[in-house]
Amino acid sequence: MMTWALFTSFMGFLMVLTAGLVFKDFVIGRYIRTSPEIVTYYYWLFPFGFGLTIYSVLEAFAWQLRKTVLTNFLREILFRLFTTILIAFSFAGIISSFDLFIKLYAFTYLSIAAILMTYLVVTKRIHFSFSISRVTIKFRKKIATLVGFIWGGGLIFNISNVFDTLVIAHVMPNGLAFAAVYTLAQNIASLIQAPQRGVISASIAPLSKAWKDKDFDKIKRIYHSSSINQLIFATGMFVLIWINFTDGIFTFGMKKEYLDAKNVFLFIGLMRIMDLGTGVNSQIIGTSTQWRFEFFTGMILLALTLPLNYFLTKSMGVIGPAISNLIALSIYNAIRYTFLLKKYNMQPFNSKTLLTIILGLMVYAVCHYLFHDKIGFGWIVLRSSLFAALYLGGVLLLKLSPDINPVLKTLRSKLPFK
Incomplete structure (x- = not known):
């Protein structure tokens, strides 16, 4: 095959x-x-x-x-x-x-x-x-249907992901210059997504087996674990970038025009936090017998993304696509969240979800109050170090993720000193 x-x-x-x-x-x-x-x-x-x-x-x-x-x-x-x-x-x-x-x-x-x-x-x-094997010949119609839906869903999702940059380049005067500003914000925001591909690729096989075995408790554990772990990382990375964004532009001698990317990053970053925070809902649906639903939600995403991107870019400029993508992806994830909740009584959130967001806001407030008027590489290091210490300390103290302490114990056991 x-x-x-x-x-x-x-x-x-x-x-x-x-x-x-x-x-x-x-x-x-x-x-x-x-x-x-x-x-x-x-x-x-x-x-x-x-x-x-x-x-x-x-x-x-x-x-x-x-x-x-x-x-x-x-x-x-x-x-x-x-x-x-x-x-x-x-x-x-x-x-x-x-x-x-x-x-x-x-x-x-x-x-x-x-x-x-x-x-x-x-x-x-x-x-x-x-x-072609006999098994493939026997199930060729089902295979073709599955492949068609998955391919169509992937195509729709990819179009919705790249349409924003194309619209900026086409609609705005000096489009590539504004596309460069938007792409900078996109690339920086991609740091927030760092664990997502690993989580997705690692979850597919266990989810497939869990559906096969009808192990709904395992699926719920994966759903919750993927949500809280990605939310912890996404929130921390977003705040870390946000408190250093302006300082970084000046410190590394970038053009002042790139300061416009900060507001774009705000909405793209919030979109990434929301997307990662809702866990592997796409993979749970895609590996279930309800995999067609993934395609239909993709159609909804595309139907929202295309007109919103175009009209908001025309009316709001370079920040328009970021806002439209946040709106479209929020609705997209809300539909999938509701589907899993109603169909299988699964949802990834608990009190730790709210605590993670509150922790991020509190640590941001401290770092912003102390360093908002400081510029220079040394201040970036100091600001980032304080944030990391407070945020990671809060995550451990509040026990936000059940997966962190076992990892720390494993690391400690491998150290030459205790």
Whole structure:
């Protein structure tokens, strides 16, 4: 089946490539005035998209092999490391032009896809064959239906995720400049999401088995654990970034225009806190017999995202898409939360949820009061250190997560001193 998955992805890419070439003039016509750089580097979008497609297929396969640490390392660390190296080489003059930077960046996902493919081949975890098993033939209709819904849901979710940047580049004058401000806020906010992909990939196999065994207590434990642990991290990371945002712009010599990214980050960050705080509701629904519901909620998300992004960008500028995404994703998660509560009597929240939010607000108030008028690298370190001490101390003192103390005990047992 993996052979067919890769083959289908390749054929799908060829269809997108063909459509991109046929409708090139139409696409260019939409962006030539507000974002002329897209016209210049139009063809380089395709190798980037192809690399992302192949890596995503291989990543999903590796998840089933429980190689989540490897896939998360490649996407979350190595990909960003490649990007950082390209940026550093540009500043150092090794990469002599922006033109060369874009062309090299277009192959970053292909690079990590090649690394993952090499690992799977060398370890003999992947085999290529176009023969179809009897089991596949027997259940082909059900498989096709499942794949169609999952693919459609993924497509819808991805469109809703990238539409905001496209709207900014198209609607606003000097669109790419504003898109750069928005992307900065997005990239910083992505730090809040750091544990999410790992939690998602690690939860799928246990959830699938729990549904198979009808172990609803285990599903509830995973639901609650994913919610509180991600909420603790997301709240802490959001406040840590927020209290240092303005200081960081000035301290690291960034353009003053990037200060506009702070308000954008506020709404994107709140959206991430809400999304992580609601736990793995998507994976719980997706691994259940009600997996079609995931597709239908995705349709609702898309129906909300597209018009909200467009009209709020037109009326509010660069902050509009951030607000619209917060609204759309809040409704999206509220629907899934309600569905799991009504259908299976599952919900991830308890008193520790509220305590986590209160703790974050209190520690923010202390750090803001003491350091709000201080600028410089030393103040960033001091402000961050105080926040980390107070916040982590509060998490331990209040016993917000049942998973933290066992981890600490394990770490202590491995130390050479007690």
